[in-house]
Amino acid sequence: MTFENAETLSQNKEALSACKALLYQLADDDFLLAYRGSEWLGLAPHIEEDVAFSSISQDTMGHAVMFYQLLEELGEGEADRISHLRTPAEFRNAILLEMKNGEGSYVEKPDYDWAFAVVRNLFYDYAKMIRLQSLKSSSYEPLAHMARRIISEEYYHLMHWEMWFRQLMTSTPEARERMEQAIRRVWSDFGGVLTTGPEGKQIAAAGLMESEEVLTERWIQKVSAILNETGFQPEGEPGMKSGNGRTGEHTEDLTEALAILSEVYRKDPAAQW
């Protein structure tokens, strides 16, 4: 089963709705994490990292835009409206990705946690890469095509966060302590990234992406490798401590983030900006 374009996909109602569900997850995940990344600008540990991290966030925002454009092609409305006018409950990103970088705001008294940034980004990029590899043979060809384009940028992101992870896990006791704390925190909510939501079965059945179980297994392998290498293992399975964003459950952090992201657009959504 393959769907060459939006038109052929639209003839299969079940596949169409599964595809939309998947695209909202992919787009919203990237949109929120790119936003959190952009809040770090000027605040990273050194200027070289400011440059590198802002380049990564920009790529990630670019990926979100591509996914929103696919949704636009599927009749969900203009990409700008989809990204700026939905209510928090309509977002399908994992809660882990909407969480603040730390205390304070991005323009006033930020007390951001670099260990959390490193672990959240690395673990997410592993999951994203695994999804993208699977999407390369998606039944929806425009999505498969897009996955191939994104993968080439993802290699660099992964290398970047792996380097940070290894360095901070094997340096001072303080860094180690902060990293272990960050791993526990990310672990306790990473189930929310791995789940493909209530539509997961239909997504796999339509051949859009492999099943949640298969992808989770691959992710565990990938993460275990770097954890073993650096000698740390969080307890239990990745959890969903803060809730399941794939069902529209979210925190105040998302409400605040969306208010900022759409502040100007909402002044006049009909205007040209």
Added chain:
Amino acid sequence: MVLELTRDLSYEEKYERFMERIEAGERIEADDWMPDDYREALIRLISMHAVSEIMGALPEKEWTPKAPTLHRKLAIMAKVQDEMGHGQLLLRVAEDLMKPLGKNREDIMQDLFSGRLKFHNVFHMKAPTWGDAGIIAWLVDGAAIITQSMSLNSSYGPYARALQRICAEEVFHAQHGESIILALAEGTEEQRSMLQKSLTEWWPALLMFFGPKSKENVGKSHVNKNIKYKIRTKTNEDLRQEFFNKYIPRIKSIGLEIPDKTIHFDEEKGEWVYEQPDWNEFKKIVTGHGPMSEQRLSLRRDSYQNTRWVRDALASRGKEA
């Protein structure tokens, strides 16, 4: 090579040779002999330029997530990344110059935090609306292109080469700004008035950006020395006039009003005559008493403190290796 030749020369002779090279339009490189005041002038200029790029990303950072559309979000993210890249590039040029003095990047950062190292007046200003994000990219970057272009042939090679890359990127920034401005100028009543308000507020700061006309306005100035050493080629006033030539017609053509009723081109003098901004205000701003000076500096200072453990961790690995 040059070092070898000049080893046994007296200071005066070295200086004479150096000035001959400057006069001949030769490029001075990092390892070449140079008089102390040339080195000092470069360090002052380039470290100020570097921190201005870094601090300059902060007002736009305020608007990065708020940029109204996906397209604008991507464009402004690309721009602030470039600005950080400019800061990095220039920091490296400054660091090389400081090495013989036993100083490094940490000194630049500490000087910034203590207020000894100043950054451009425009980055002390508030940017309360999206119109400001447009004005910054269009006119502040436009003004920066004018000042930086004059040093593209700077006598100091590493600075000239850094500027070549920087100016090429600045052109895209100004285009991005112009595109925001045009959308607002052709937009709704509310968009137009937001834009006019931004221009009105930024106008004095834009005039100040080039610095005072002569030193009577603010006391000591390094312009003459920098010209003698061919680090720069034009005076502050030359640059401001260039800015007027380029932007006044454009500002008028999109129907905006310049908040200076007296401004006009004097055919006889061959220059723009305009109302002077308040240079006392300028002095206050650049010495760290502008509307946003403290907030932006503390943003930088606090985060530098918050991530100290990361730099310590990296340094500890450096020692092992």
